[in-house]
Amino acid sequence: MAEIPSLQSLRGRVQALAGVPVSVAAPPEHLLPLTQVLMRQGWWFIGLAPDQEEPGAPTRLRYLWQHDEAPWLCLDVTADGDVPSITGDVYAADWPEREAEDLFGVRFSGHPVLGNFVLHDEVWAENLEPMREPVRPLTPEPRMDVERPSIVTAPGRFAFPIGPVFSGVEESVELTIETVGEEVVYPHVRLFYKYRGIERMLTGRTGADAVLLAERVNGPSAFAHATALSQALESLCLREVPARAYALRLLFAELERVRSHIRSLSHTVESTGLSLPANWLIAAEESLLQLSGEVAGHRYLFGLNTVGGLTLDVPDEALASMVKRVGRVLDQVDALYERLTFDNSFLDRLEEVGSIAPGRARLVGMVGPVARASAVDRDVRRHQPYGAYRRTVPRPVTAEEGDGYARFRVFHEEARAAFSLMEEAVAHLPAGPVRVAMEPRGGTAVGAVEAPGGTLAYYVRTGGDGTIRRCHIMPPNFANWHAVTDALRGSAFQDVPIILATFGFAVADADR
Amino acid sequence: MSWVYSGLRRPVEAVSAEAVGRGTTPGRPVSAPDPLRTPLNMCPTDALRSENDRVVVDYPRCINCLRCVREPPSLPVEVGYEPARLLTEPLAAAFRHSVHVRVVDAGDCGACLNEIRQLTGPVYSLHRFGVYVTPTPRDADVLVVVGPVTRAMEGALMATYDALPDPKRVLAVGACALSGGIFRGSFAVRDGLVPSLGIPVDAMVAGCPPPPLAILEALLVLTGQVAAGGRS
Structure with missing residues (x-):
């Protein structure tokens, strides 16, 4: 059986290997025992990147694992026939396996539900496998007779559909809630109404063009996406990005985090019906959007990041005044937060709703602030430091309860911590260029960042000319939507919008 | 203090519909003379075309990446937006x-x-x-x-x-x-x-x-x- 390299031998190679994963090839029959070894050693399953290296060749499954004290580990299994599903041991692999089955036609034996996931059966024919070469004609075949999943058999059971078009200004996603009356018995989440086929579009692009597409996977966390993909491509080149680019990336990434977290707070407050503080939070978010527009030329920081650094240098004074303005906005948010935490009618809606226990959060595969609210202390910036985070380390923010109020507190506290980080970074800004020319090279790499929503990783394989041959995106919201069934089960109907809001979800991020 | 009362005390902060600025409307590339006829295939969405020694921007296609501003043909940027x-x-x-x-x-x-x-x-x-x-x-x-x-x-x-x-x-x-x-x-x-x-x-x-x-x-x-x- 293939050997997993000992943690001893991997320790200390984190920086040297940067984003290039240590690969362990294994036949399908060894997949389950090796997965169990990794689980015992404390590795975290981050994602499954299916990759077909030559047209007509079998799909290779790259299971990506992360450890606090080691570089990325890639368990490489060739899917030449059935592959055992690892969902029984790693529940977090549930959706990634369904995705691989839908897009690459990989057959997973032992997975309870397959098909009708990324490609909705109402639109696409079965076994289309759009990511495999040679590709079949990709024309939609609409049909109306698709059966909806149903698992509740209690008398009086009915299914309550919500979406994909919601009542307010909301992203498109569908929830079907099975119920016998007031209580949510079983909720089904249906993603991929917004599937734009981005991974397929990335194939064949140069690094700089690919970054523009990555930004638009999820506009509100565009900078994190651009950084993750740039980092993956940069780790394949032999040159280091200038220190100033790293420092500026930290500043803008944290600015985006503050903005995104304020947005999550505003959604939570809005869902409880307190429209006045919700609108003030929307105004606070607008101040930061305007700040981004003034400093970087784009309200959502599009076009700022590229392979090799940034497309724009910002003078030190402008950055210093930017950080000061972020501080002033956060002071307003703090005052509001204080009042909200003393408002009983508000707290009653958040406390002990949508609770996810720490063990469950890890099992489901949650990442980011919502996982940290369930005491899962994982943060790429601290556990796999990249760029300027190697020197400027954020303070840990966690909570124990895992309910709506814990998530609310973590979002606020993390915005504060992000601001401290910005203050620290802006005090020691390195001089020099913000961009170097990168000689494109071929290879396989993983780029991971802590996006506002959590761990965001890009798996990239490039050809000798540096163009992308395969790019797989592992977004935080895809991991976290997986927890919605857990969060909603057993709750009352009127709590559903509130529970969803406390997660601060983005749908575009998960759908890709 | 109740939310309603504190809401009434906070001044109205709405911007006027004409409040164009770097923060509200960061800007867009504008067409400019380009006698050197810089290759325009650098635009990721083919929003640029050449007309009588000028680079012309096709706004319905422009994705505001500002690549044509920060790299050749280095078009000027104009604060504002494309009108509806x-x-x-x-x-x-x-x-x-x-x-x-x-x-x-x-x-x-x-x-x-x-x-x-x-x-x-x-x-x-x-x-x-x-x-x-x-x-x-x-x-x-x-x-x-x-x-x-x-x-x-x-x-x-x-x-x-x-x-x-x-x-x-x-x-x-x-x-x-x-x-x-x-x-x-x-x-x-x-x-x-x-x-x-x-x-x-x-x-x-x-x-x-x-x-x-x-x-x-x-x-x-x-x-x-x-x-x-x-x-x-």
């Missing part, structure tokens, strides 16, 4: 101060949608113009579409459009809804509100994303409160 284009007639005068809007997300990245959410906030305060976001298409007069129209959203979008009572208007917001934007050509999208969908577009506003002021102007153009700047 009215393709048909605005709504009748009766709608001038009471218009209800239904927003459909047809696969946008979240930026256009967030700008529309900002419109309903205190800074842009859509309601002062008598425009309201309504939960049901039955009450709506204007359908706002964002995103490149993914194949999976096509059905829901059509159903929403059909549910709007006449007279109705459709506003396409953002490069994606106009031309597919950066997602143009993907097998999973329809390249925006293409004619074959059967949803006639009455007005459009370009940008990636269009700033809230541009979307606001487009809504006012559709209701006849202001004249269209770029009527075509």
Whole structure:
């Protein structure tokens, strides 16, 4: 059986290997025992990147694992026939396996539900496998007779559909809630109404063009996406990005985090019906959007990041005044937060709703602030430091309860911590260029960042000319939507919008 | 202090509809002379073309990446936005101060949608113009579409459009809804509100994303409160 390299031998190679994963090839029959070894050693399953290296060749499954004290580990299994599903041991692999089955036609034996996931059966024919070469004609075949999943058999059971078009200004996603009356018995989440086929579009692009597409996977966390993909491509080149680019990336990434977290707070407050503080939070978010527009030329920081650094240098004074303005906005948010935490009618809606226990959060595969609210202390910036985070380390923010109020507190506290980080970074800004020319090279790499929503990783394989041959995106919201069934089960109907809001979800991020 | 009372004490902070600036409307590349005839294939969405020694920008395709500003042909950048284009007639005068809007997300990245959410906030305060976001298409007069129209959203979008009572208007917001934007050509999208969908577009506003002021102007153009700047 293939050997997993000992943690001893991997320790200390984190920086040297940067984003290039240590690969362990294994036949399908060894997949389950090796997965169990990794689980015992404390590795975290981050994602499954299916990759077909030559047209007509079998799909290779790259299971990506992360450890606090080691570089990325890639368990490489060739899917030449059935592959055992690892969902029984790693529940977090549930959706990634369904995705691989839908897009690459990989057959997973032992997975309870397959098909009708990324490609909705109402639109696409079965076994289309759009990511495999040679590709079949990709024309939609609409049909109306698709059966909806149903698992509740209690008398009086009915299914309550919500979406994909919601009542307010909301992203498109569908929830079907099975119920016998007031209580949510079983909720089904249906993603991929917004599937734009981005991974397929990335194939064949140069690094700089690919970054523009990555930004638009999820506009509100565009900078994190651009950084993750740039980092993956940069780790394949032999040159280091200038220190100033790293420092500026930290500043803008944290600015985006503050903005995104304020947005999550505003959604939570809005869902409880307190429209006045919700609108003030929307105004606070607008101040930061305007700040981004003034400093970087784009309200959502599009076009700022590229392979090799940034497309724009910002003078030190402008950055210093930017950080000061972020501080002033956060002071307003703090005052509001204080009042909200003393408002009983508000707290009653958040406390002990949508609770996810720490063990469950890890099992489901949650990442980011919502996982940290369930005491899962994982943060790429601290556990796999990249760029300027190697020197400027954020303070840990966690909570124990895992309910709506814990998530609310973590979002606020993390915005504060992000601001401290910005203050620290802006005090020691390195001089020099913000961009170097990168000689494109071929290879396989993983780029991971802590996006506002959590761990965001890009798996990239490039050809000798540096163009992308395969790019797989592992977004935080895809991991976290997986927890919605857990969060909603057993709750009352009127709590559903509130529970969803406390997660601060983005749908575009998960759908890709 | 109750929320209501503290709300009354806070001054009105809405910006005027003309408050164009670096923060509200960071800008767009503008066409400029280019006697050197720089190759224009650097534009990721083919929004640039050459006309009589000038580089001309096709705004419905532009995704505001500013690559043509920060790299050759180094076009100048202009603070502001591309004005909304009215393709048909605005709504009748009766709608001038009471218009209800239904927003459909047809696969946008979240930026256009967030700008529309900002419109309903205190800074842009859509309601002062008598425009309201309504939960049901039955009450709506204007359908706002964002995103490149993914194949999976096509059905829901059509159903929403059909549910709007006449007279109705459709506003396409953002490069994606106009031309597919950066997602143009993907097998999973329809390249925006293409004619074959059967949803006639009455007005459009370009940008990636269009700033809230541009979307606001487009809504006012559709209701006849202001004249269209770029009527075509």
